[in-house]
Amino acid sequence: MRMDRKPHLTKKPADVKCQRVDDSMVPGLEDEATEVEHLLVEPQSEHVSVDGVFCFGKESIEKHFKTEDFSCAFDFGWKIGCGGLDSIHGRGGDDLKLEVLDGLLDEVDEVDDIHAAHDLSSACDDFLFDIKFPEKFSELDHVPHDISNLHNSSSESHSPGFSGSISVEGISESSFVIVQESNYKNSVLGEMVNYDLHHTFGSKCSCPDPVMETGRHSIEQDQGFVDSDDEKPLVSFILSNKKVKSSVEVRKGSTHLRQKRLRKPTRRYIEELSRNSIAGKKCLKVEPQEDFPQVPESQPRRGRPRKIVPKLEFESDCELSASESEEEERKRTKTSRTACDRRKHQRMWTLAEVIKLVEGIAHYGVGRWTDIKKLLFASSSYRTPVDLRDKWRNLLRSSSAHEQNMGELQVEANTKHNARMLPKTVVCRIRELATIHPYPKVRNLNFHLLIPTFHPNN
DNA sequence: GTTAGGG
DNA sequence: CCCTAAC
Structure with missing residues (x-):
């Protein structure tokens, strides 16, 4: 050779x-x-x-x-x-x-x-x-x-x-x-x-x-996560680069996780999408990199409800373009996101990213997310320190679930719950790191520390 | 500005 | 992923 x-x-x-x-x-x-x-x-x-x-x-x-x-x-x-x-x-x-x-x-x-x-x-x-x-x-x-x-x-x-x-x-x-x-x-x-x-x-x-x-x-054959891990991010990458409006269709079918956010492209969404296609040219300044900007804002959020939601007049106000109305709503809700909306689209974590994150935590420990981001995710601008923390949180959750399920010999259920399985070795490493660097629960500790001040003796 | 926690 | 409170 x-x-x-x-x-x-x-x-x-x-x-x-x-x-x-x-x-x-x-x-x-x-x-x-x-x-x-x-x-x-x-x-x-x-x-x-x-x-x-x-x-x-x-x-x-x-x-x-x-x-x-x-x-x-x-x-x-x-x-x-x-x-x-x-x-x-x-x-x-x-x-x-x-x-x-x-x-x-x-x-x-x-x-x-x-x-x-x-x-x-x-x-x-x-x-x-x-x-x-x-x-x-x-x-x-x-x-x-x-x-x-x-x-x-x-x-x-x-x-x-x-x-x-x-x-x-x-x-x-x-x-x-x-x-x-x-x-x-x-x-x-x-x-x-x-x-x-x-x-x-x-x-x-x-x-x-x-x-x-x-x-x-x-791995590939047994757990079949390759497709979901490697291909999907690519798809979203390509689509976001091309700014293809129809990316919604592709993303919709990508994972179960995304379905939560992307389901129900309702009639209103379609209307707004079409409106945006017209008005978007006028308002390019607003959210130039949004693929489908209207959905999360105009639909009930999955997370914590916004403080002020006077949506009725907004919905009846059909004259506003989609981006205009979105900005209006932002003013109303006074959340006032920065001009360039920081909201990103979900980007699937690849296995390589997960491993990088795990390694970063192995070096820095839990909590130094910015350091990890600067060192290991410098080239991927879409991963913020918060993202890293969130991902680590999820990894801990899924790995502990993995542990429990393995104990109960419920691999099937496990794969069902964790749609995107990680290799065993990675899970082992996550658990290992989790014991070494326990995820902080500082506030709870403080809370408990505050309680004893309430001594009945005093 | 960064992180933790909750959604 | 996003938001907010706390640091």
Whole structure:
């Protein structure tokens, strides 16, 4: 394998970029993978070309680090380097390789489109931007807690060194092999890099998350969350980018969770939608990025009721355009959201995001949401610290439910309640972190502290 | 400005 | 996801 690929290496690294665009995608990918493999095999001689290919600036101090990070990225992203390494060490990587290549060929079409559609330089920039936080991550990378709960389905088949990056953090439910801490960290880094590669390349590589890929036999088929986790966010991403009005239709069918918010596109909604399509051009300033702005405001909210709801006159006032009326209502309710409405549309949490969140909590503990956001979710502007906290809250809830249900052997009911299951390992880690960093209940404590002041003795 | 808690 | 109160 290695020798076969050697001749390809004569191609200059600087050509890789061009090949990705000019050539058909399959050879381009092969060459790319070859480069990666080469990097893996002879890292000391390839540092320069890594920088050249990916436009890394000279400001990088730890090139060695970068090379490793890249190996992570490519191992996860395209997996071919993985096969190469495995074959080098002569330990059953062939099966994996074949699977990977099959998957790769399946992905070629989509990847090709993406590459063609993207300006490569900008993609590079994005890549650079995204690649930074894993470095930072590794700088403060001491994971204070026991991470040995993470299991590796195939750790024995990998060599040390790069193997950490290759051995995707285990999802296998069958074999529980303890992963060394360093390996795990590498895997997380690589995974995050890969996650951002998804973003950089349009998040449509259709290559599933690395975790899922390794655990494909166990997770994808058994629990079937891949579709709901990875595809739906993509759909919403694409739709929101295109500002397709009809996104409602797509979103409606996406998950059960969303149905709560999006159900009942009532007649009034349809009316307002049509009105908005006319008036929206006048009032572009208001909510330029709203896909379907009217629903949440004009319909009874799911959450806490607004303080003032004088809706009758509003409803009868058909002269107002939708956006105008919305603004009117805002004035009335005096909630006065900022000019650019902060309300976002739901964006499904991908498994990679969840893992990033979990890792962030492992580093910072619970409560430092802004730190976690700045460090790990810097590139995803749609995740606010509050979102992270909410997600963690939900994760705690679902993981505890998972625990209980497992005790009662009610897996079926479990999947029913938690429509979007998490891999067992992630759930384990969440529970582990939950014990280490208990979710704060400060106010209750204060409340209890206040009670004793009411001593009957005094 | 950030976080906790409730919806 | 959104809102509000508390810090």
